[in-house]
Amino acid sequence: MDRDAPPIETVTETAIYATDLDAAEAFYADVLGLPLLGRDAARHVFFRVGAASVLLVFNPTTTRTGGALPPHGTTGPGHFALGIRADALEAWRAHLVARGVAVEQEVAWPRGGRSLYFRDPAGNAVELATPGVWGTPAGW
Amino acid sequence: MDRDAPPIETVTETAIYATDLDAAEAFYADVLGLPLLGRDAARHVFFRVGAASVLLVFNPTTTRTGGALPPHGTTGPGHFALGIRADALEAWRAHLVARGVAVEQEVAWPRGGRSLYFRDPAGNAVELATPGVWGTPAGW
Numbered sequence: 001m002d003r004d005a006p007p008i009e010t011v012t013e014t015a016i017y018a019t020d021l022d023a024a025e026a027f028y029a030d031v032l033g034l035p036l037l038g039r040d041a042a043r044h045v046f047f048r049v050g051a052a053s054v055l056l057v058f059n060p061t062t063t064r065t066g067g068a069l070p071p072h073g074t075t076g077p078g079h080f081a082l083g084i085r086a087d088a089l090e091a092w093r094a095h096l097v098a099r100g101v102a103v104e105q106e107v108a109w110p111r112g113g114r115s116l117y118f119r120d121p122a123g124n125a126v127e128l129a130t131p132g133v134w135g136t137p138a139g140w
Numbered sequence: 141m142d143r144d145a146p147p148i149e150t151v152t153e154t155a156i157y158a159t160d161l162d163a164a165e166a167f168y169a170d171v172l173g174l175p176l177l178g179r180d181a182a183r184h185v186f187f188r189v190g191a192a193s194v195l196l197v198f199n200p201t202t203t204r205t206g207g208a209l210p211p212h213g214t215t216g217p218g219h220f221a222l223g224i225r226a227d228a229l230e231a232w233r234a235h236l237v238a239r240g241v242a243v244e245q246e247v248a249w250p251r252g253g254r255s256l257y258f259r260d261p262a263g264n265a266v267e268l269a270t271p272g273v274w275g276t277p278a279g280w
Contacts, residue, residue, distance in 0.1 A: 052223065
């Protein structure tokens with residue numbers, strides 16, 4: 001750790017990739033309930049998550065070519081985790097089942113906290129995690 | 141947006157991929173100054189970011205095979221952004237230059253806020269963003 005580095009406050013953007021952005025929007029807005037922040041049919045669909053972060057879903061076919069911003073874009077299943085309250089875990093499990101989303105795995109972590117894993121339509125490994133998994137100052 | 145979905149509080153884990161984890165650790169710990177949370181030489185190196193989040197750098201060669209957790213792993217350059225204070229931007233620009241990290245692009249956003257883009261050793265597009273880019277409640 002470089003103690004000369006200026007401070008970093010938070011993660012503000014988490015990106016995943018999906019070639020079918022309509023399917024991604026249906027999943028993240030309609031199943032996970034994330035508020036839509038913006039969309040460009042050929043390039044991206046963006047969502048707000050909590051107070052400080054956004055989830056960016058990019059079509060890598062478009063973002064790999066760059067354009068006005070630095071190019072990026074991956075293939076294969078990515079991964080990220082969303083924090084939920086411990087008392088929301090049961091409701092989330094029931095909600096996913098009701099929406100036809102298969103829970104791939106559930107984990108009780110050694111330090112505390114539980115995670116539910118499932119797939120988005122593009123195959124990305126999505127995790128919902130309750131506080132305790134990492135022991136962050138905010139709880140997660 | 142599904143108003144029946146239980147609440148989501150924050151993004152807790154952002155994942156990127158790198159086959160050279162030593163180079164990733166040198167970059168994220170020694171250049172960006174992120175506190176190391178854990179490492180497994182064949183699989184991952186993890187960092188804490190701010191109060192609620194962690195940055196996970198995985199070797200996709202290992203995580204694609206699964207093991208105890210759902211498999212994931214991408215190829216190609218991913219992307220994510222870290223929030224910094226507006227008054228830290230000049231210091232960050234100077235710090236990156238001093239560490240030999242080329243700033244690929246700097247953007248002044250229409251809504252306010254500025255971003256610096258550069259590459260990690262694996263080619264991922266890393267962004268440092270000041271408040272105003274997204275208009276989140278927390279500022280970013």
